[in-house]
Amino acid sequence: MSDALAYLVKARPEAMGHYFAFLKDAGRHLEPKTRALISVITKVHAQTERGLRQYVKRALAAGCSGTEVLDALLMAFPALGLAKIVWAVDVLIAMKLPAFELGGLAVREWREIGLLKSIPRGRLQRVERGARAVFVYRDAEGCRVYDAHCPHQGTDIPLEAQKGGRLVCPKHGWTFDARTGACVAKGDAPLRAIESRIEDGKLLARL
Numbered sequence: 001m002s003d004a005l006a007y008l009v010k011a012r013p014e015a016m017g018h019y020f021a022f023l024k025d026a027g028r029h030l031e032p033k034t035r036a037l038i039s040v041i042t043k044v045h046a047q048t049e050r051g052l053r054q055y056v057k058r059a060l061a062a063g064c065s066g067t068e069v070l071d072a073l074l075m076a077f078p079a080l081g082l083a084k085i086v087w088a089v090d091v092l093i094a095m096k097l098p099a100f101e102l103g104g105l106a107v108r109e110w111r112e113i114g115l116l117k118s119i120p121r122g123r124l125q126r127v128e129r130g131a132r133a134v135f136v137y138r139d140a141e142g143c144r145v146y147d148a149h150c151p152h153q154g155t156d157i158p159l160e161a162q163k164g165g166r167l168v169c170p171k172h173g174w175t176f177d178a179r180t181g182a183c184v185a186k187g188d189a190p191l192r193a194i195e196s197r198i199e200d201g202k203l204l205a206r207l
C-alpha cells in the first residue's frame with residue numbers, strides 16, 4: 001500500500017473501508033488469475049511501481065505465467081499505450097523473476113505428473129518433468145502443485161530442503177509452508193502455484 005493510501009486509511013477509515021470493500025466485491029465472480037491480471041493492469045495504468053511489484057508477485061502466485069502477464073499488458077495496449085508498457089517491462093526486468101526470463105516464457109502445456117493413486121497423502125513430493133521440477137502435496141482436499149524454483153532468485157529447491165513441514169531455500173533461507181507454498185519466514189512471496197487437474201486417475205499440471 002502506498003504511503004498516501006496508508007494515510008487515508010488512518011485519516012478516513014470509514015470511507016476507505018467502503019472503498020476496499022467495493023474493490024473486493026467488484027471482483028467476486030472472477031477467478032483469481034483474471035482478478036490478479038486486472039490488478040496488474042491498473043497498477044501499470046497508474047504507474048505505481050510498488051503496486052506493480054506487489055501485484056505481479058500476486059499474479060504469479062495465483063498461477064499466472066510470465067507469458068500471461070505480458071499478454072495482459074499487450075492486450076491493454078489501447079488503454080496503456082506503449083510508454084507505460086515499456087515502463088512496466090523495465091520494472092519486470094529489474095525484479096529478476098524467473099517467470100520473465102526469456103528461456104522461461106515458453107507456452108505451457110498440460111503434462112502428466114503421475115498416477116493419483118501413487119501420490120501419497122500428507123507427504124511432500126518433488127517431481128521432475130523435462131527441465132521443470134515441481135512440488136506436489138496431496139491431502140484430503142486434493143493435490144496442490146508448486147514450482148520448485150524459489151520465487152526470490154530462482155534457486156531450484158531440492159526435497160532435502162524440507163525441515164518439518166517447511167521448505168527452506170538453501171540460498172538465502174526464504175521459508176515456505178510445504179503444504180500451501182505460503183512464504184512463512186524471511187521472504188515476501190509464496191512458491192508459484194501451478195494449475196493442476198485430475199483426469200483419468202492421473203494428476204496433470206500445466207508446465
Ligand code: FES
Nearest residue numbers: 150152153169172
Ligand atoms: S533464491 Fe531462494 S531465498 Fe534467495
